Amino acid sequence: MNRRSFIKRSLFTLAAAGAAPSLFGRTALAAGGNGKILVVYHLFGGNDVLNTLITTDADKRRLYESYRPDIFIPAADTIDLKATGMSLGMHPSLKPLVDDLWNNGQLALVSQVGYPNHNRSHFLSTAIWNTGDPNRPSKSGWLGRFIDEQNDPYCATNLGNTLPRALRGVHATGLSIGSVARYGFGHGAWEKKLPEEVRRQIARQRSGTAEEVRRAMDHMLRSVKEVRGAMAKQYAPSTTFPLNRYGAQFADIARLIKYDFPSQVYYAAGGGYDTHGKQGGKTGRHADLLSQLAGALAAFRKEMIAQGKWNDVLVMIFSEFGRRVKQNASAGTDHGKGGLLFFAGGAVKGGIYGEEPELDESSFDHGDLPVKIDFRNAYAAAAGFIGANPADLVGSGFNPLPVI
Numbered sequence: 001m002n003r004r005s006f007i008k009r010s011l012f013t014l015a016a017a018g019a020a021p022s023l024f025g026r027t028a029l030a031a032g033g034n035g036k037i038l039v040v041y042h043l044f045g046g047n048d049v050l051n052t053l054i055t056t057d058a059d060k061r062r063l064y065e066s067y068r069p070d071i072f073i074p075a076a077d078t079i080d081l082k083a084t085g086m087s088l089g090m091h092p093s094l095k096p097l098v099d100d101l102w103n104n105g106q107l108a109l110v111s112q113v114g115y116p117n118h119n120r121s122h123f124l125s126t127a128i129w130n131t132g133d134p135n136r137p138s139k140s141g142w143l144g145r146f147i148d149e150q151n152d153p154y155c156a157t158n159l160g161n162t163l164p165r166a167l168r169g170v171h172a173t174g175l176s177i178g179s180v181a182r183y184g185f186g187h188g189a190w191e192k193k194l195p196e197e198v199r200r201q202i203a204r205q206r207s208g209t210a211e212e213v214r215r216a217m218d219h220m221l222r223s224v225k226e227v228r229g230a231m232a233k234q235y236a237p238s239t240t241f242p243l244n245r246y247g248a249q250f251a252d253i254a255r256l257i258k259y260d261f262p263s264q265v266y267y268a269a270g271g272g273y274d275t276h277g278k279q280g281g282k283t284g285r286h287a288d289l290l291s292q293l294a295g296a297l298a299a300f301r302k303e304m305i306a307q308g309k310w311n312d313v314l315v316m317i318f319s320e321f322g323r324r325v326k327q328n329a330s331a332g333t334d335h336g337k338g339g340l341l342f343f344a345g346g347a348v349k350g351g352i353y354g355e356e357p358e359l360d361e362s363s364f365d366h367g368d369l370p371v372k373i374d375f376r377n378a379y380a381a382a383a384g385f386i387g388a389n390p391a392d393l394v395g396s397g398f399n400p401l402p403v404i
Contacts, residue, residue, distance in 0.1 A: 007308075009208075010184045012396040014136070014216075015138070020171065024103060024221075026341060031116045032222065033292075034241045035078055035312055036264065036312050036313075036314070036385065036387065037182065037257060037264055037265070037266070037309070037312060037313045037314070037315060037386070038145070038265045038266070038267075038313075038314050038316065038382055038384045038385060038386050039253060039265075039267075039268075039314070039315045039316070039334070040162070040166070040264045040265065040266070040267045040316050040317075040318075040382075041065045041267075041268050041269065041270070041298075041315065041317045041318075042126075042129075042267075042268070042269035042270075042317075042318060042319070042320075043270060043273050043289075043293070043315070043317060043318070043319040043330075044047070044122070044126070044269050044270065044271040044272075044273060044319070045122070045271075045272060045273030045274030045275070045320075045341060046122070046270055046271045046273050046274055046275075046281065046319055046320060046321045046322060046323055046335055046336070046339075046344070047319035047322065047339065048286060048322065048323040048333050049111075049112075049171075049276060049323065049336075049338065049340040049357075049369060050230050050322075050323070050325065050357070050369070051068075051071065051073055051091060051096070051279075051286060051324040051337055052090065052091050052179070052290065052332045052340055053088055053089075053090060053109060053111060053340055053352075054073050054088065055088060055089075055091045055165045055356075055357070056075065056078060056080050056088060056188070056227060057086045057087035057356075060358075060359045061075060063139070063359040063360065065261055067325055067326040067327065067359075068281075068326070068327045068333075069327070070281070070283075070327060070331040071279050071280060071281040071327050071332070072281055073091055073092070073281050074281075074282060077092045078090070078091075079092060079094070079095060079098050080092075081098070081102060081144060081352070082350065083352050084351075086352050086356050087356065088352060088356060090102075091287065092287075093287045093288070093289050093290040093291035093294060094290055094291075094294045095291075095294070096294040096295055096298035096342075097294045097297060097298065097299070099298075100298045100301055100302075100336050101193040101297070101301060101326065101344050102214075102231070102350060104350070105348075105349070105350035105351075106301070106343070106344060106345060106346060106348050106350055107342065107343070107344050107348065107352055108343040108344075108348050108350055108352075108353060108401075108403040109341075109342060109347065109351075109352045109353065110340065110341040110342075110343070110352050110353045110354055110356035110373055110378055110401065110403075111337065111338075111340060111341060111352060111355060111356070111357065111372070111373070112322075112339070112340075112355065112357060112370065112371060112372040112373060112374075113338065113339050113340065113341045113354070113371065113372075113374075113375050113378060114321065114337055114338050114339055114371035114374075114375060115128055115129075115134040115371065115372045115374060115375055115376075116134060116336040116374070117134065118321060118338075118365075118368075118371055120321060120335035120336070120337070121335075122195055122274070122320060122335075123203050124137060124308050124379035125320040125321050126320045127165060128166055128320075129320055129375065130142070130165040130166040130320060131165060131166075132375075132376055132394040132395075133394075133395070135396070138265065139166055140165075140169050140170050141164070141165045141168045141355060142166060142173070142379060142383075142393045142394055143156055143166045143167050143174070143265055143267070143393070144156075144165075144166065144167055144169030144170070144172070144173065145169055145170075145361075145390050145392060145393050146264075146265065146383070146386070146392075146393055147167065147169045147172045147173065147174055148170055148172055149388065149392065150264075151172070152172070152262070153173055153174055153175060154174075154175055154262050155174075155262065155263055155264050155265065156174035156175070156263055156264065156265035156266075156267065156280070157174060157175045157176075157177060157256070157261070157263040157264065157265070157266050157267070158176045158177070158266075158267045158268070159177055159248075159249045159252055159253060159267070159268040160176060160177075160178060160267075161176060161178040161343060162176065163176045163325055164267060164269070166267060167265075167267055174265070177252070177264070177330075178183035178277070179248075179252070180252045180255060182254065190338075194361070202214055202218050202283075203317075203361050205220075205262075222364055227317070229322060231263065235255050235258065235259075237251065237254060237303045237306075238302055238303050238305075238306035238307075239299045239302040239303055239306075240299065241254075241299045241300075241303075242292060242295040242296050242299065243271050244292045244296070245292070246270055246292045246295070246297075247255060247292070247296045247299065247370065248295035248302040249268040249270070249296070250254070250268075250297065250299065251266070251300075251303075252297045253266045253300070253355050254303045254304065254307075257304070257307065257309060257313070258307055260356065261263075264386050265386065270289075270292075270293070271375055272285070272289050273289060273319060275288075275332045275333055276326075276328065276330060276333070276334060277330035277331065277332040278330065278331055278332060279327075279331060279332040279333055286293075293317075295358065297315065297317075297344060299336075300315070300342055303346070305346075310346035311345070311346035311347050311348070312346075312347075313345050313387045313393060314343065314344075314345040314347065314348070314382060314386075314404070315342070315343070315344040316339045316341065316342070316343055317341065317342040318339070318342075318378075318383050319339050319340070320339075321335060321336055321337055321338075321339050322336040322337060322338050322339040322368070322369055323335065323336045324336040324339065324367050324368055325359070325364060325367060325368065325369060326367065336367075336368040336369060337365055337368035337370060337371055338357075338365075338368065338369035338370050338371045338372065338393040341375070341378050343378075343381070343403045347404050348403055348404065349394055349402065349403055349404065353373070353402075353403065354372055354373045355372050355373065357369050373400065373401075376394040376395065376398040377398050377399060377400065377401050378401055378403075379392055379393065379398070380393075380398045380399065380400040380401070381400035381402075381403050381404060383400075384400050387404055
């Protein structure tokens with residue numbers, strides 16, 4: 001097989017596997033990392049902050065209940081966080097996070113987080129969070145820039161069928177795994193169809209573009225084998241993961257970590273947080289979502305502790321915006337601004353970062369909680385954890401939040 005035929009056939013195979021964009025301009029050789037792992041989870045739709053992190057101050061509660069007569073969380077059901085200098089509690093559905101993480105100093109809550117001139121569009125706001133740049137939301141992803149630096153598209157993995165912009169770099173993109181159980185080239189079809197001659201050519205070192213293609217093909221085949229190997233091994237987690245989307249995603253991430261898959265970043269998302277109607281309070285739609293999240297994250301923590309890796313893992317959970325302060329006519333909440341971000345991990349300095357929300361109307365930003373903390377300060381902390389230069393990923397001038 002000549003050089004041109006090798007490149008053409010290999011590019012066709014890579015394109016069919018969804019990996020061709022990772023070839024151009026860079027090789028696909030892993031540069032290695034610092035052994036730390038970042039797990040990013042997107043609560044898509046706009047999580048309601050005021051029913052997640054809830055005031056326990058008597059005067060503020062009167063305002064809170066008057067704004068939300070059908071969906072407020074009763075004081076008796078709110079879990080008081082007893083945070084120094086703060087009068088805040090959590091939704092009762094988040095009890096596993098309070099018991100297992102908050103009470104062990106391993107949960108940090110970043111209040112009223114967002115970006116300047118906040119936009120209430122799901123898609124534009126998500127693009128801004130994904131790129132880390134409010135001014136140029138169409139550019140490469142903030143973690144895509146990390147992938148470019150590592151020269152390795154397999155250093156970041158998305159658990160889902162659609163690769164988020166966050167993992168799209170200029171020269172490389174991350175990997176998407178819809179399911180560990182079904183991962184491969186067309187669920188195995190491409191591996192069977194790959195001609196033996198191409199396999200032999202992949203083992204032969206070349207130069208220039210042909211060498212880049214060869215290395216990318218070789219790395220892809222090895223990565224497929226690694227994921228398949230992790231699936232083939234008998235995996236018995238130390239705890240039971242919930243039988244829902246969150247549980248399945250966190251279980252897949254835990255499995256890949258256990259078998260040393262070469263990713264430093266894992267990304268996943270779950271929807272349902274666009275609660276315009278029938279949101280519910282102590283029970284209902286929003287309560288169910290928070291319960292599922294809490295159960296999965298608590299199980300993930302137990303599994304990471306059992307693996308001896310909890311201190312080396314940082315979980316960051318965000319939503320593209322919060323909800324408006326007052327409920328709407330449909331017993332729900334509409335798109336707002338200032339949101340809530342979670343950090344969890346064995347190395348996290350637990351606590352509440354930011355200001356306790358004020359609930360008098362004079363403090364609102366056109367009916368919303370205002371943004372008090374720029375999300376890029378949170379990203380800077382996450383970038384530093386995995387050994388990246390925060391300025392390279394989110395720009396200069398953003399001091400990492402001291403959550404680590």
